[in-house]
Each structure stands twice: as structure tokens, then as C-alpha cells.
Amino acid sequence: MGRGKVELKRIENPTRRQVTFSKRRNGLLKKAFELSILCDAEVSLIVFSPTGKFYQFASHESVVLLPPMMERTIARYRSEAGLSGPNDHSHTRSLEFWRREIEELQKTINETEAKLRHCIGEDIEMLGMKELKQLERQLKAGVERVRSKKLRIAAEHVNWLKGKDD
Missing domain, CATH: 1.20.5 (Single alpha-helices involved in coiled-coils or other helix-helix interfaces)
Incomplete structure (x- = not known):
């Protein structure tokens, strides 16, 4: 029994979308690794998550050399695709x-x-006198907003209690 086809459209639920991204990213990294081993292919993979997190894979033995390997692969891609080369400023x-x-x-x-x-x-x-006066005005305005909010909440609570007694 095979898997059903998945409709390719954006997953609306953010949690499901993140879980799917993580699972598929891991699968993609695994496939890239397998392709590089099985076929002795030069494989580089760059993935940015929806949140901007960066993931990479390069088919090279040394983890220390991953960034230069990526640069080499990107330079090769630019050359093959006819894009501007490394002298591009x-x-x-x-x-x-x-x-x-x-x-x-x-x-x-x-x-x-x-x-x-x-x-x-x-x-x-x-701070000079001018800045101190401005700060004082801002603080007074902030305190007034806090007092106003407290009074609104207290009034709502009183009304709720009155409604509860009825």
C-alpha cells in the first residue's frame, strides 16, 4: 500500500508547517548525503527556514571546509548559469x-x-533641564495612562460584581 499524493499548497497552521519543514528538511539533507555517497556527486545544499534560520550541507569530508566548499559550488553554479562571476562587486x-x-x-x-x-x-x-522636563512630562503622561486603565478595570469589576448580585 503506497502513500497518497499530498496536495502541494502552503500549510496554513504554523505549528504543522514548522513540523513539516523540520521533517522534510531532515529528509532533504539525508537525500543529499546519500546522493553524494552513492553517486560520488558534488552536492551542496543551502536551506533557509521560514524564520530565516540557515541550514547547509556540502559533500566534503571536512566539516571545517564547509563554507569554502559552498563558495566553490556557488562559483561553479554562477559559471554554469552564466551569472556574474566572483569579480562582481x-x-x-x-x-x-x-x-x-x-x-x-x-x-x-x-x-x-x-x-x-x-x-x-x-x-x-x-541630562539637562530641558531633557529632565521632557522626561517628567512623559512620565506624568504614562502615569496618567496607567491610572486611567486601573480605573477602567476597577469600574468593569464593580459592574461585574453588581451584575453577579442581581
Whole structure:
């Protein structure tokens, strides 16, 4: 008795989709390994999960040499497919772009962490009068929002208790 055909469409349930991805990824890695051994084929496999996690396989004995093996396979693919070769500067430009992006994001993280520390009263020694007044206004507005939410919840609870007594 054989397996039934599976309709090829996106799995909507995220949990089922992740389980299916994991199982099929493992099967794909196993098949790549078997193909490289049985047929003495040069096999490289690159997989990115839906969450962006990176998986790789290269048919080379040394685990230490996996990245160079991948680079060699990719260079060979580019050559066979007629794509731009290793002298293409797009990789360098892309690397520079991501370095700048990382620097900007790190700067944003540092600024956000500093604001958070200010909100809990830490690292405020270097703030001037203008910044302290702005921080005070922001904190007062935040406290007012918290009080308002507490009053709404208390009123809802009182109404629920009144309805329960009726």
C-alpha cells in the first residue's frame, strides 16, 4: 500500500508547517548525503527556514571546509548559469550595506536602552533641564495612562460584581 499524493499548497497552521519543514528538511539533507555517497556527486545544499534560520550541507569530508566548499559550488553554479562571476562587486556592496544597517540598528538600540534607563530613573545625571522636563512630562503622561486603565478595570469589576448580585 503506497502513500497518497499530498496536495502541494502552503500549510496554513504554523505549528504543522514548522513540523513539516523540520521533517522534510531532515529528509532533504539525508537525500543529499546519500546522493553524494552513492553517486560520488558534488552536492551542496543551502536551506533557509521560514524564520530565516540557515541550514547547509556540502559533500566534503571536512566539516571545517564547509563554507569554502559552498563558495566553490556557488562559483561553479554562477559559471554554469552564466551569472556574474566572483569579480562582481555586488557582494562587497551588499556587505557594506549590511554593516551600515547593523551600525544604525545598534545605535537605535543604544538610544532606546538609554531612554528606558531614564524612564526608571537611571543615568539621568547627564541630562539637562530641558531633557529632565521632557522626561517628567512623559512620565506624568504614562502615569496618567496607567491610572486611567486601573480605573477602567476597577469600574468593569464593580459592574461585574453588581451584575453577579442581581
